[in-house]
Amino acid sequence: MSVQDVVAALADQGIDVVRLSYPDLIGVDRGRDILLHHLPAASAHGLAFCRAVYHTSPRGDVVDVAGGLDAGLPDVVVRPDLGTLVPLPWEPGVAWCLGDPVDPTTGQPCPESPRDLLRRVTADLAATGLTAVVGPELEYFLLDRDESAPGGWRRYADTAGHVYTVGRKSDPDRHLPRTMRHLDALGLGITTGNREFDGGQFEINLTHSTALSAADRAWRFKAAVKELAHAEGRLATFMAKPFNDSGGSGFHLHVSCVDSDGRNAFDDPSGPQGLSEIAGHAIAGVLAHAPALAALLNPTINSYKRFGPDTLAPWLVDWGLDNRSAMLRIPPERGDSARFELRLGDASANPYLAVAGVVAAVLLGLRARARPPSPLQGYGYDRSRAAMLPMNLSDALDALVADTSLTEALGKDFVTAFVSYKRDEIERFRRYVTDWEFGEYAQHL
Numbered sequence: 410m411s412v413q414d415v416v417a418a419l420a421d422q423g424i425d426v427v428r429l430s431y432p433d434l435i436g437v438d439r440g441r442d443i444l445l446h447h448l449p450a451a452s453a454h455g456l457a458f459c460r461a462v463y464h465t466s467p468r469g470d471v472v473d474v475a476g477g478l479d480a481g482l483p484d485v486v487v488r489p490d491l492g493t494l495v496p497l498p499w500e501p502g503v504a505w506c507l508g509d510p511v512d513p514t515t516g517q518p519c520p521e522s523p524r525d526l527l528r529r530v531t532a533d534l535a536a537t538g539l540t541a542v543v544g545p546e547l548e549y550f551l552l553d554r555d556e557s558a559p560g561g562w563r564r565y566a567d568t569a570g571h572v573y574t575v576g577r578k579s580d581p582d583r584h585l586p587r588t589m590r591h592l593d594a595l596g597l598g599i600t601t602g603n604r605e606f607d608g609g610q611f612e613i614n615l616t617h618s619t620a621l622s623a624a625d626r627a628w629r630f631k632a633a634v635k636e637l638a639h640a641e642g643r644l645a646t647f648m649a650k651p652f653n654d655s656g657g658s659g660f661h662l663h664v665s666c667v668d669s670d671g672r673n674a675f676d677d678p679s680g681p682q683g684l685s686e687i688a689g690h691a692i693a694g695v696l697a698h699a700p701a702l703a704a705l706l707n708p709t710i711n712s713y714k715r716f717g718p719d720t721l722a723p724w725l726v727d728w729g730l731d732n733r734s735a736m737l738r739i740p741p742e743r744g745d746s747a748r749f750e751l752r753l754g755d756a757s758a759n760p761y762l763a764v765a766g767v768v769a770a771v772l773l774g775l776r777a778r779a780r781p782p783s784p785l786q787g788y789g790y791d792r793s794r795a796a797m798l799p800m801n802l803s804d805a806l807d808a809l810v811a812d813t814s815l816t817e818a819l820g821k822d823f824v825t826a827f828v829s830y831k832r833d834e835i836e837r838f839r840r841y842v843t844d845w846e847f848g849e850y851a852q853h854l
Contacts, residue, residue, distance in 0.1 A: 412452045415491050419445055424496060424504045429456065429489050430632070431508040432523045434463045434830055435708065436759030438632045440508065448489065455486035458510070463521040464830055472833040474826050476520070485510040485519050493625065498594035499637060505595075507625065520822035523761030524624070530765045530818065531620045534666075534772045539674055539687070541768045544617035544663035544748075545627040547756050549634060550651055551584060551609050552644040559844070562644055564609030564652070572606050579604035585611055588637050595633060597626045607655040617663060620764050627660075627760035649712040649755035657715030657722055660706070660754035662767060663740075665747060666691065676747035682730060682784075683743045692728055692749055693781040694774015695737055695767060699726045699753065701812035703798050704805040705766040706754035708831065710838050713801045715755055718790045723752050725795040727785045734789035736798075753798075762827075769818040803835055 410418070419427070427448055430440030439462050443451050461477035462485075471478060487508040494506040510519050518525035534541055552562035571579035585602050592613070593599045602613040613634075615626055631647055638645035650657035666674040666687065677685035695702070707713060716724035721733060728749070729735035738750040754763050773779075785794070799805035806828050809816065816824040 410491070412449045412491065415494065416445055416448055419448075419494070419504055422496060422504075424502055426503045427451075427489065427494070428497070428503055428505045429487065429508045430505070431487055431510060432628055432759060432761055433465070434521050434523070434759070434827060435467075436523070436628060436631070436761070437467070438628075442503075443489070452489055452491065455488040455511070455513075456508075457484045457513075458487055459483075460485045460519065460521075463519070463826070466830075466834065466837075470833075470837070472830050474521075474829045475822075476826070484513060486513045487511075495596055498591045499640065505629075507629075520820060521826045523759055523765070524621070526819065526823055527621055527624055527761045527765040527768070529820070530768050530772070533818070534768055537772070537775060538669050539666040539775075541620040541764075541771065542617050542665045542667055542748075543620050543623035543764055543767075545615045545623055545630075545760065546612065546659070546661040546663070547615075547627060547630060547647070548605050548610060548612045548658035548660075549631075549645050549647045549756055550607070550658060551611060551638060552646065552651075554642065554644075564607070564655075565643065566604075567608030569608065571604055571608075574604045575602075580611075582641075584641070584643075585613075588634060589613060591637055592630060592633055595629070597630050597633070605658075607652075610655070610658065617665075620768055624760040624764045627764075631756075631760070647756035649707065649709060649757045650715040651711075656720060658756035659722065659752065660756045660758050660760075660763060662751045662754060662763065663748050664691075664751060664767060664771070665749075666771070673745050673747050675749075676743050676745070678743070682739065684739070684747065687775065688747065688749070689781055690774040690777070690779055691771040692737060692739075692774070693779035694770045694772070694777070695749070695751060696726055696728060696781055697777075697779060698766075698770040698773060698812055698815050699736065700799055700805070700808035701815045702753065702766045702770060704802070704809040704827075704831070705762045706751075706758050707805065708759065708762070708802070709757050710802050710835065712755050712757060713799075713805075716798070716800060721752075722755070723789075724798050724800065725789060725792065726798060727789055727795040728781060729785035729789070732785055732789065735785045739784075765819065766815070769815055773814055773818060802831065806831055806835075 427443045430438045464472045464474040464477045487510045551565040555563040598616040675688035723736035728737035
């Protein structure tokens with residue numbers, strides 16, 4: 410449809426505002442509301458944003474990343490992707506679409522653009538005749554305001570023992586079905602949801618699709634859940650581990666590949682464990698590049714507080730057959746459902762970067778014709794049987810920089826920007842006095 414046809418169709422639906430948004434480097438949704446009659450101009454010329462929005466921290470600091478402060482804070486131009494337009498079920502009169510940023514001087518995508526990075530990596534995989542298929546699983550905590558609680562928030566419906574449950578006993582205000590209905594109306598491919606392990610923690614699963622579609626839906630899912638929680642006067646957080654006395658929130662990725670005929674390329678009834686050579690190469694690629702992938706799938710200082718024995722958050726580089734204590738699990742289904750489940754990521758990860766990193770590792774495994782070691786037997790978390798992942802963000806960034814084949818697959822300009830941004834985060838944290846330090850030292854030293 411032409412943009413004029415789009416405007417007419419939206420007007421017929423009573424929509425007079427288009428909400429354009431796009432992910433920054435860490436997955437925060439940036440954007441602008443556009444009056445419907447201005448949409449043709451916005452589509453033709455784009456909307457100008459300061460490029461340093463990619464380098465802006467959650468606290469509003471502008472980090473000194475190449476192309477931002479050093480270049481005089483130049484613009485990027487963001488154009489609406491009209492193919493992603495969808496009415497917002499909870500905000501009448503508003504339709505939501507994704508935006509694509511470009512450098513106005515070159516017309517090329519910005520190196521920091523997560524969506525364009527994923528496009529490029531999936532195109533590289535497509536050159537081998539394969540298409541990545543991804544199913545995201547995300548967890549989050551829902552919080553109620555409580556001025557007496559640390560940070561001013563407490564867990565919603567915080568009753569122990571209601572693990573993997575639904576209904577009013579674990580969700581008295583019916584947050585989950587209300588949210589799932591809105592997300593389904595948004596077209597995000599919602600399938601199931603439940604109260605997770607800890608009080609106030611929920612998991613909502615999304616169906617599988619091509620990699621870019623899956624990342625689009627996972628990113629919109631996170632933004633929408635947070636928006637809906639705000640409408641309830643609550644806070645939804647995808648922070649990796651927000652509380653000392655509970656576990657963290659994961660971001661698991663179910664990944665397979667299909668060939669040019671649409672067949673699942675991981676399935677082979679005659680192969681070891683019913684898996685094809687392609688599946689073995691893909692698994693080996695993810696294992697080989699797992700330390701570097703940690704920087705993308707566990708991208709915050711807080712992420713590494715989720716790791717540890719008996720947490721079901723993987724901290725060793727291993728794989729297993731239907732084994733949830735392994736970093737990479739092979740679910741029991743075969744045929745069209747043959748896949749691996751990468752359990753490494755936490756919910757704070759930018760979905761585009763997480764998926765791009767995994768697809769790049771799969772591609773590298775295919776190119777190297779790599780083979781995985783023997784699968785884990787029994788319960789994992791035994792350091793004598795598998796190498797450890799990086800246990801802090803600094804080491805993960807070092808692993809990413811050292812993994813030259815992965816950095817080349819992702820693009821050196823992107824990696825430089827990401828690492829610079831994250832090293833600044835580490836430096837800011839090192840200078841910050843925490844509550845733990847005050848409680849540990851103030852009255853005794």
